[in-house]
Amino acid sequence: MTKIITISREFGSGGREIGRRLAEKLGIPFYDKDLIRMAADDIDIEEHIFEMYDDAFLEKEEMQYTPFSPVYEVPMSDQIFMAQSRVIRRLAEHGPCVIVGRCADMVLKDEQCLNLFFYASFKKRVQRILTRENLPESEFKQMEKKVREIDRKRRDYYQYYTGNEWGKPQNYHLCLDSHKAGQDACIDAAVAYMAYLD
């Protein structure tokens, strides 16, 4: 039976791409950046502000500056997280789908989901991003720094909003090395495992 599938992933592991392909294979919707826009509509926040706080922003800038909303004095980043969580719950009500990032595993912890975590060796991930962005080998050191930084931010984000440890196997049904056997191996393993979930 097809489930709601949540995906957490190390930066550069290809987890997002695997999620997209998994959704395609199962014929179910895939939610990632679109989720941000839906959440923006949901709480009537100016879209450009909203997008400043999405994952892309977290990947570029520090998370330190969290302006307070004049209404409840709840930090904007927290309001956005809560709005995204509402959207995620609404999507889950509509049936099977794949949701990448945004602590969806914890937001939907009371639902019947398949929670996946993707990782790969550090060097392979750095190499993958360099190839994807068409950058020369001379950028390797620089990219190592970026990958470390984004992983750290994802870890902090997950820890902050869930109180749990990002990438700890016990938080997921399956954790998969996405490089050693490739994306198809991960997709087939996830589908095989999912077939037995109630």
Next chain:
Amino acid sequence: MTKIITISREFGSGGREIGRRLAEKLGIPFYDKDLIRMAADDIDIEEHIFEMYDDAFLEKEEMQYTPFSPVYEVPMSDQIFMAQSRVIRRLAEHGPCVIVGRCADMVLKDEQCLNLFFYASFKKRVQRILTRENLPESEFKQMEKKVREIDRKRRDYYQYYTGNEWGKPQNYHLCLDSHKAGQDACIDAAVAYMAYLD
């Protein structure tokens, strides 16, 4: 292509049982306690001393007392680990098999293996051991203590002999929750993933 499969597992997760069934499904040998005896033959240590230091011993007693061999002044526990490692390498030369425990993933790190880690929620593992050993619910608290202790010893053993963190996803190809979807799900997922390994 069938590989050498190494299995690490939390106590009570059923990883050993899954390993046995996986070997049966693939028609390849399964090595666990037999390995101990083969290693004993290999280094000509009295079998009863050898068995004192196997996993069962580690599960019962403290690992503190490590008498020194009169020959090289290498602790007996280290000599046994080295002997087991030699046996594991020899088994690997003979072709595909399933090896449970004994840091086989690290011993064979230069070989083409599939490294699996099995886990399950703490309470489910405690419950599973109670059921397996036919013990009443009143023993739950006592069993919780035992499960924690054995996990700690496996973690220490792995850390001591490999320098790596036990149960850290990046050390394995796949980490699987053995309870949420059941043993068959784990077996099918592992077989599906393995099909793509070179």
